[in-house]
Amino acid sequence: MESKLRQHIEKLVPLTDDEYAFVEQHFTFKKFKKHQFMVQQGEPVPYNYYLLSGLTKLVYTDEATDKQYILAFAMEDWWDNDFQAYYTRTNATLSMECLEDTEALCLSLDSFHALRNGLPGIEHFFLEKVIAGFLAAQRRILSLMTSSAQERYEQLVAQHPSLVQRLPKTQLAAYLGVSRETLSRLDF
Amino acid sequence: MESKLRQHIEKLVPLTDDEYAFVEQHFTFKKFKKHQFMVQQGEPVPYNYYLLSGLTKLVYTDEATDKQYILAFAMEDWWDNDFQAYYTRTNATLSMECLEDTEALCLSLDSFHALRNGLPGIEHFFLEKVIAGFLAAQRRILSLMTSSAQERYEQLVAQHPSLVQRLPKTQLAAYLGVSRETLSRLDF
DNA sequence: CTTTTAGTGTGATCTACCTCACAACAAAGT
DNA sequence: ACTTTGTTGTGAGGTAGATCACACTAAAAG
Numbered sequence: 215m216e217s218k219l220r221q222h223i224e225k226l227v228p229l230t231d232d233e234y235a236f237v238e239q240h241f242t243f244k245k246f247k248k249h250q251f252m253v254q255q256g257e258p259v260p261y262n263y264y265l266l267s268g269l270t271k272l273v274y275t276d277e278a279t280d281k282q283y284i285l286a287f288a289m290e291d292w293w294d295n296d297f298q299a300y301y302t303r304t305n306a307t308l309s310m311e312c313l314e315d316t317e318a319l320c321l322s323l324d325s326f327h328a329l330r331n332g333l334p335g336i337e338h339f340f341l342e343k344v345i346a347g348f349l350a351a352q353r354r355i356l357s358l359m360t361s362s363a364q365e366r367y368e369q370l371v372a373q374h375p376s377l378v379q380r381l382p383k384t385q386l387a388a389y390l391g392v393s394r395e396t397l398s399r400l401d402f
Numbered sequence: 403m404e405s406k407l408r409q410h411i412e413k414l415v416p417l418t419d420d421e422y423a424f425v426e427q428h429f430t431f432k433k434f435k436k437h438q439f440m441v442q443q444g445e446p447v448p449y450n451y452y453l454l455s456g457l458t459k460l461v462y463t464d465e466a467t468d469k470q471y472i473l474a475f476a477m478e479d480w481w482d483n484d485f486q487a488y489y490t491r492t493n494a495t496l497s498m499e500c501l502e503d504t505e506a507l508c509l510s511l512d513s514f515h516a517l518r519n520g521l522p523g524i525e526h527f528f529l530e531k532v533i534a535g536f537l538a539a540q541r542r543i544l545s546l547m548t549s550s551a552q553e554r555y556e557q558l559v560a561q562h563p564s565l566v567q568r569l570p571k572t573q574l575a576a577y578l579g580v581s582r583e584t585l586s587r588l589d590f
Numbered sequence: 591c592t593t594t595t596a597g598t599g600t601g602a603t604c605t606a607c608c609t610c611a612c613a614a615c616a617a618a619g620t
Numbered sequence: 621a622c623t624t625t626g627t628t629g630t631g632a633g634g635t636a637g638a639t640c641a642c643a644c645t646a647a648a649a650g
Binding site for chain 3: 625626647650
């Protein structure tokens, strides 16, 4: 069951049994229910989350207008968090909410640092992960600047067809940066 | 002179003289003139660049419409590149162009890997750098989704006043994702 | 000194997308 | 079974910002 994590890491760096045992002891397992907040705007963020199952969204809510802007979805085998708040031990500016029942492995910041110091090879793994996240974010910026709502929707369908099927249009719209009504008028 | 690089790295990880010598030998120094392309759309990207002086833009040009979309500016003490193309040894989808005469330290991908393997502590440095880049990109995504052209301009002024003074409005507009005319009408 | 070339402002028009409003329907809670 | 809550479509009207067009000025380049 936790071997999901091991497989996940070993896609990038090999681990001995001892090394993996060291890794595993830093994670704690938690379950969350649909609609539960794993991270809440304005509160501290004690953990980083590796998802074993379920579906979450990382969302910024504009208090004034009550509008939601979704930065990312995450599902099995993904990492998700308000990383900024986690890494700097500040209060979250984003919320992370479960869109389905979700199981996750939780890594405290102290454990994160302990891992990095105790097992230098793991930095290789995290570097690769963050590089991938950075490049994805850059592509998203370009997409927001160059593409119309319709094009962005089509890109999303092409890249993550499973997400499009699992999620209501309201959520997709908040991710794409379009109003729900406009998305409804495009589609097909 | 190259000690700029040493100071830059030592802000995050300490280095012995020997370690720094090892680092330095992997970089080569190059000068570029204004309007010169350090990376060109469609071509391979042999180096990653750490800027010692000058000013560059990382830009995507839509061939069909001839429009420019600027992903990032970089100046002294910054890294800049089409990292995606560099890291995967594919052809660039972005160009990197000098907006002023620029001096840079160049790091080939082989040297990058050699550094990571030969001096594991350096991964700590790169991990911190990429995390910072990732978080900046995420903030930019949110800004594009939540803020008007006016607000985005004001954010840029607040965050990088020196850039706003050094750059023509055309370039700023292409960075902000607004037309030059609209930016001209806001300002003040 | 003269000629390009780059930078900037401003009007007029157009459009992709937003907002508000309402209706119909499915799903979930009690 | 009933009531609340979430999901989706669609009309009408409004707006931020794009696009096209032109004029003016400053700065390279010859």
